[in-house]
Amino acid sequence: MVLIIEDPASKNAPPLESPFQPYSDEDPAPPPEYDAGPSHDGHIELGDSTAPLLPANVDAAEAPPQFSVFRPRFVVMASGNTYSHDPHLNEDGEALYRFLLSQSSVRPTMEIRVVGTHSTTVYVETVRHDANGHEHVSRTPRSDTVTDFSFRIDLTKLFQAPPEFYTSPDEEPAFRGEMYRETMVGGKKKAASMGGLYERMAWRAERKRRGQEPWSWKGMSGKGSRTVREWADEFCASKKVLKEFEYKKQIYGWDLRELERLIQRTAQNAFYHGMVQVTFPQSGTHIWIRPDSHLSRMLSITAIKIVLWLLLIYPFILLYKWYWPTGGGKWSVAGEAWTYTVPTPQGYRPVSLQQWFGVWERRIRNAVEERVKSDEVLQTVEDFRFPDGLVTA
Numbered sequence: 001m002v003l004i005i006e007d008p009a010s011k012n013a014p015p016l017e018s019p020f021q022p023y024s025d026e027d028p029a030p031p032p033e034y035d036a037g038p039s040h041d042g043h044i045e046l047g048d049s050t051a052p053l054l055p056a057n058v059d060a061a062e063a064p065p066q067f068s069v070f071r072p073r074f075v076v077m078a079s080g081n082t083y084s085h086d087p088h089l090n091e092d093g094e095a096l097y098r099f100l101l102s103q104s105s106v107r108p109t110m111e112i113r114v115v116g117t118h119s120t121t122v123y124v125e126t127v128r129h130d131a132n133g134h135e136h137v138s139r140t141p142r143s144d145t146v147t148d149f150s151f152r153i154d155l156t157k158l159f160q161a162p163p164e165f166y167t168s169p170d171e172e173p174a175f176r177g178e179m180y181r182e183t184m185v186g187g188k189k190k191a192a193s194m195g196g197l198y199e200r201m202a203w204r205a206e207r208k209r210r211g212q213e214p215w216s217w218k219g220m221s222g223k224g225s226r227t228v229r230e231w232a233d234e235f236c237a238s239k240k241v242l243k244e245f246e247y248k249k250q251i252y253g254w255d256l257r258e259l260e261r262l263i264q265r266t267a268q269n270a271f272y273h274g275m276v277q278v279t280f281p282q283s284g285t286h287i288w289i290r291p292d293s294h295l296s297r298m299l300s301i302t303a304i305k306i307v308l309w310l311l312l313i314y315p316f317i318l319l320y321k322w323y324w325p326t327g328g329g330k331w332s333v334a335g336e337a338w339t340y341t342v343p344t345p346q347g348y349r350p351v352s353l354q355q356w357f358g359v360w361e362r363r364i365r366n367a368v369e370e371r372v373k374s375d376e377v378l379q380t381v382e383d384f385r386f387p388d389g390l391v392t393a
Contacts, residue, residue, distance in 0.1 A: 072099055075300075080109060080284030083300055087292040090243075093233030096289060100228065100247055104336055105161055108249040108284045111377070112153040114263055116368065117145050118274035148274055151367050153360065154377045155340070159251070160348045163336035167224035167231060169217040173200045175246070175330040177234060179322045184225060209257050211353075214250040214337050228334040235289070235331045242296060242321050242328040245289040248335035254353040256280055262357050263364060270368040 072095070074084035082103070089096045123139040130136060168174040170184035173192030181200070182189040192200070207216060215223045235245045260278040267276045290296045298304045299317070308314035321328025340356065341348040363380040372378075 070095055070098075081286040081288075082284075083288040083290060085290050085292045085297055085300070089236075089289050090291050091236050093229065093236040096232040096236060096245070097229045100232070100287065100334075103247075103287060104163055104165075106284065107156060107159045107161065108251060108282060108338060109154075109156045110159075110251055110280060110282045111155055112259075112263070113150075113279045113281060114153075114267075114364070114367075115150045115277045116148040116267060116272060116274050117277070118148060119143055120146055147373065148272070149368055149371045149373055151372045151374055152377050153364075158340040158342065158351065158356075159338040160341050160343075163249070163338045165228055165336050166213075166215040166334070167226055167228060168333045169215055169220075169222050170224050172217045175332040176231075177238065177329050177331055179328050179330060187225065209255065211252050211254040211256065213252055214248070214335060224333065226333075231331055231334050238329055240326050240329040241291065241293065242299070242317075243291060244328075244330050246330065246332040247287040247289075248332070249285045249287075249338065250335055251282065251285075251338050253339040253350065254356075259353055259357070262353075262361075266361055266365050267368045270365045272368050 070088065072084055072086035072089050074082050074086065076082050084099075089099055121141050121143055124142050126138045126140065128136050128138070173181035173183055176182045176184070176189055178189075178191075181192045183192050184190070203218060207214070213221055215221065232245070235243065259280075263278050264276045288300075290300060295317075305314060308317065340351050342351045360380055363378060367378060
């Protein structure tokens with residue numbers, strides 16, 4: 001299921017209310033001015049457009065029409081990810097940049113899912129009759145998986161705006177306008193080698209597991225030399241038919257493998273000896289900008305792409321994207337980073353994995369002991385303990 005959100009002013013009929021509500025404590029703010037960014041409180045300020053500034057001795061009747069805020073059309077998928085085919089976002093770098101900033105008030109979601117299972121053997125009896133009418137019963141063993149507990153913990157409330165904007169380091173192979181990954185050397189693009197590609201894939205997985213900054217590369221932390229706005233300008237200046245701008249919302253700060261180990265150890269301390277599976281599903285982590293064309297819109301629908309694959313048409317589209325000069329191009333070099341924080345009397349402060357787990361360890365152990373099976377999010381009433389006071393979990 002997808003939801004199309006469009007500018008209410010562009011239709012005569014009243015707008016439909018969206019069934020998708022982003023995980024945000026307050027309504028998203030309007031996009032900023034050309035060179036503005038998020039303020040310290042997470043809002044984006046925009047000047048009052050209802051009172052035009054007029055030169056002296058100019059009658060108000062001669063004033064130009066009032067400025068209206070541009071609201072692009074975009075689609076929010078069931079996964080929480082967003083894509084847009086709005087033509088203005090493909091042509092105006094300022095409009096694209098403002099749209100990305102306006103989306104920074106919508107947090108990505110993340111949760112912990114813990115499932116405990118054990119295997120059991122059951123015997124299936126089969127009855128058959130031979131030619132003489134005698135009955136024969138055979139027993140066949142079958143292994144079944146039994147779920148002992150299943151619960152969820154929501155981490156989304158730990159993400160507070162504004163996020164930190166970044167671009168990939170120049171040394172990291174990334175999509176910078178072509179259908180292959182490139183690096184930046186002396187301000188110019190250079191195709192990445194296959195060895196560099198494999199190295200990037202290994203480091204990217206390790207970086208995510210460790211919870212390091214998404215702009216870190218080989219243990220060094222440093223953002224790219226170009227800004228998000230500059231990459232947006234380059235994307236909009238491109239005349240490629242099937243171009244795509246990918247903007248990522250990344251979460252960092254905790255070692256997820258260590259968190260998985262801590263939860264499994266807690267289950268063992270609760271005298272549970274089954275298999276404990278811990279996953280960290282995320283949603284709302286990507287924004288894609290694609291051209292306003294029939295072909296591009298069709299390729300945004302998964303069902304149509306599957307049909308094109310079955311009809312052996314999609315391979316020719318890939319050849320067109322890869323080898324035609326104005327075919328395809330991908331920009332996947334910009335994004336925003338969210339980390340884990342809690343409110344304190346002095347404002348929001350980063351919270352470490354050890355501090356958070358110290359609050360939740362008892363609650364997780366109780367859920368294992370009680371064999372909780374629920375889709376409801378677990379709650380805890382304990383507090384984080386900082387030197388300057390208590391902070392509710």
